[in-house]
Amino acid sequence: MANTETTKRLPIREDLFTMPLTTLEEVRLMGGRCRGCEEVSLGKRGYCPNCGGQDIQDLPLSKKGKLWTYTIIRHRPPGDYKGPDPFVPFGLGLVALPEGIRVVSPIEGDIDLMRIGMDLELSVYPLYTDGDGNEVIAFRFKPI
Numbered sequence: 001m002a003n004t005e006t007t008k009r010l011p012i013r014e015d016l017f018t019m020p021l022t023t024l025e026e027v028r029l030m031g032g033r034c035r036g037c038e039e040v041s042l043g044k045r046g047y048c049p050n051c052g053g054q055d056i057q058d059l060p061l062s063k064k065g066k067l068w069t070y071t072i073i074r075h076r077p078p079g080d081y082k083g084p085d086p087f088v089p090f091g092l093g094l095v096a097l098p099e100g101i102r103v104v105s106p107i108e109g110d111i112d113l114m115r116i117g118m119d120l121e122l123s124v125y126p127l128y129t130d131g132d133g134n135e136v137i138a139f140r141f142k143p144i
């Protein structure tokens with residue numbers, strides 16, 4: 001079992017979250033806003049994917065959004081899939097956030113209850129424990 005005294009938490013992708021990861025309820029997705037063209041992107045990066053500008057301002061993203069569209073993943077993805085075994089079908093959505101960005105995210109909950117436009121909230125959680133005993137932290141969105 002995880003021991004919070006000794007377990008380290010690592011983000012599943014560098015610069016994806018606001019830090020620290022101590023209290024997961026307080027963690028938000030980290031984004032950036034280009035000072036040149038206002039484009040918002042997910043994660044920290046050194047350049048704007050829209051205009052190539054390099055003046056990017058940190059922008060922690062809202063925790064609430066709406067389901068813009070989605071699909072159902074019915075078969076185990078190839079490669080290093082870390083979800084439940086045996087595989088459980090899940091929703092994969094594009095979540096529209098107030099900052100004007102759409103984020104690809106797994107959607108928690110019953111796939112038959114998913115509806116375009118439904119209200120969602122960010123859920124940051126330990127996805128698995130790596131070989132060194134670190135909790136690897138991922139995100140999904142859940143219905144409110």
Ligand SMILES: [Zn+2]
Nearest residue numbers: 034037048051
């Ligand atoms: Zn830009």
